[in-house]
Amino acid sequence: MRVNVGSLRPVVACLLAGFLVAGVAQPAAAAPRRAEQWYLDELRIDQVHKVSTGRGVVVAVLDSGVEASHPDLRGQVLAGARSYGAAGDGRADEDGHGTHIAGIIAAKASGDGVDGIAPGAKILPIKLRKGTGSNSEAAVALGIRMAVDGGAKVINMSFGGPGMASPQEASAIKYALDHDVVVVGSAGNTANGRNTVSSPANTPGVIAVTGTTKGGKFWSGSVRGPEAVVAAPGDSVYNITNEAGYGWGDGTSDSSAIVSGLAALIRAKYPDLSAPSVINRIIRTARDAGPSGRDPQYGFGVIDPMKALTANVPPVTSNPLLGPAAATDPDPAGTGGPARTGGADEEFDVTQHGDRGGPTDQQVMVVGIGIAVVLVLLLGLAVFLIWNRRRYRREAARAAQIPDEVLDRVTPGAPPSPDAYYGQPSGYAPPPGYPPPPGHGQPSGYAPPPGYPPPPGHGQPSGYAPPPGYGPPSGYGPPGGPPPVPPTER
Template sequence: MRVYVGALRPVAAGLLAGLMVLGAAQPAGAAPRRAEQWYLDELRIDRAHQISTGRGVVVGLVDTGVDAGHPDLRGRVLRGASTRDSGDGRRDPEGHGTHMAGIIAANGAGVDGIAPDARILPIRKPPGTSFTVEDSATGIRMAVDGGAKVINLSYGSTGAVDEGEVAAVRYALERDVVVVAGAGNVRQLGPDIAAPAKFPGVIAVTGTSRGGGFWSGSAQGPEAVIAAPGDEVYNIGRDRGYGWGDGTSDSSAIVSGVAALIRSKYPKLSAPDVINRIIRTARDAGPPGRDPRYGFGRIDPVAALTADVPSVSANPLLGGATAAPGASSPAAAGEDDNFDVTEYGDRGGPTDQQVMVVGIGIAVALVVLLALVGFLIWNRRRHRRELARAGDVPDEVLDRMDAGAHGPPVRTGPSPYAPPPGPRNPPGRDRP
């Protein structure tokens, strides 16, 4: 296993580290590859691709670069830049950025990406150097200036907040860019959400495991916005192979892909509306409403692409956002809503816990109903048998009577228990 870790400049700003563990690359012939991508099935990504594939959207990837020659990324990687030299971002000797790019936009040659028709704009640090907050700030601005409408930041730092990095994030938000960042991994960065994920306005992504449970390696905290798969995420690996990644780096790449799907489906939608759509359609998990582990819930690409969601006037993660006067989202004409995530609780639909309780209630009601019907049938037959025994009627006759009561009449002939026939009085004569 390999960990992508870089050191921050030697000051008290903390450690800047990669947020994922990349599995050992598999041979190019490893198969079946799509079957390993369990997270795509949980996200119903095949259904999402019937609606949008991310065409026309550029995703900025500030990372270690991207191997543009990988078969799954051919035709998907634009000429990018380097934060400290003349490189164009299309080489990646470390493999981390290529893995992220594959999760976002792999073309299906070996694995599928979340937004396979999106384009990746790679912004990298120079190979063999440490990734610093200066690289982060410079890279974010480069991605914005290069035309990215979504930026993925799969790294993080602890310690004092760097004002230059905060200003770079603000630069992106002010230019209608959706900024997505991994919350951080406990093993590398500790239990709390790291920067830049914790900055206001950024979609901070925590990790989930197979089945939707919270991934134990993910950081958590009040800044959490959305949760996405981050455990055993199979995609492109090093050396033009394939491998597994574990970490909120993978989770953030998934959410960046979903943001690209939305921006492609609704090209006139603002970045605040894209963010609003993601959090309003999330599948609630954990305690009702926003919580430190799942944020507003687990990402739901299909709902984010199809639900009726009102338009907002500002980034809902900044607080105080309200529905724009006279404005609505493409799927919700005529709706109006006031929405502030600091007061956000219910999304209007049943939670997983509520669905489970209703299901259990229905099952119990059916069991009780069946038991009642069975008891009534048994009691009726018991009562008839008691009456028959009181009249000295054998069981076989009673059985024939029961068969007649529940089916076509049965001819039994003269009852052997009827009084024997005798002479009848002729008409007009009195009985003796």
């Protein structure tokens, strides 16, 4: 079988056009960093941001400082302070840890960048040390007070040590709680040789956060203990680093930052809600993932930001993490305990809070690309069919030796005119009102149609005689002489 290569050129061109459109309209391929942030999808952050972005809330990051010049943190970082006795503010980070934590909380993607949990929040960096190393108790205690006095409504402490908080650290934490500040701390990592919840996260009133993996399972690198309050993603958390970089973090430091971002979302959504009620809302809406009630791994459960923002949770008057009942009571607020729903949202109507459960931007993008490719291919197919039909007619006309100008006068779908290129069929009279075509005489054996004289040069068909057995009546002849007289007249 031979293939007409020329006839395939339009199809190839259309296919190439479709692929070019698909290639141009692939922003997902141009922004791979957001695709690495699996934890944002598990927490439904795209939908959460339709309800709250943390706008107007100040989150203090007590850490190694924050690189405020990072493209994804521009405009997000306040001046802050240094609590280790040096002059200057908190907008410098030789270690990179504090910048990574700040990005998890409040990064704003700039082009091919990453997203934070609360991109509307502001970061107040409190630099606890210079370079790498450990933090002194005095620097931590002073840093907490600096954060409160600097206007922070949430304090994140992604660090820890063995034992309990020092008296000055405990006093500073009480200062923060008394000033209506939500304090969040990382539970600790087994890689550091610990097997119990670290200080200052284990201080009563602080939200101690353990880690989970993709899918919500307990992360093996996280410590556990009765002081655990909630769990959040802590395995392979992708976000920014210092020197305008990006990278992964493993640890409850990242888990703590995620919960601090959630606290900022709640405080922005409910600006009149007290810190104890914010804490209560976080633990009340957590998805109970371990044994029923509070357990050493997940605490009250894995955080659910959408439910924390939209569920009907009554306010409380005191911190639910304080008091003897806080260690074991799964329902410190007396409202029915954490729901074991597996992430379902049957307790509230999401549509009342701006969440329509619609597709994500990436899904819309993929659907749009698919529609564009299909439209381009359909258009290309239509062009090819029109072109191919015309080519076929031209080839047929050339085979019949019909001039192109005659072919162009033919209206598609209508019979050709009598004078186009069809001759008079043999044995048929011309249509009424049309003379016989030149060179064609009257068909032999036929008389002209009624009302038409014989064509010039045509008389009675030759060789025509009466049928056998037909002739003049017998005894009949031409009359001769006078007519006979009737008998009555004789």
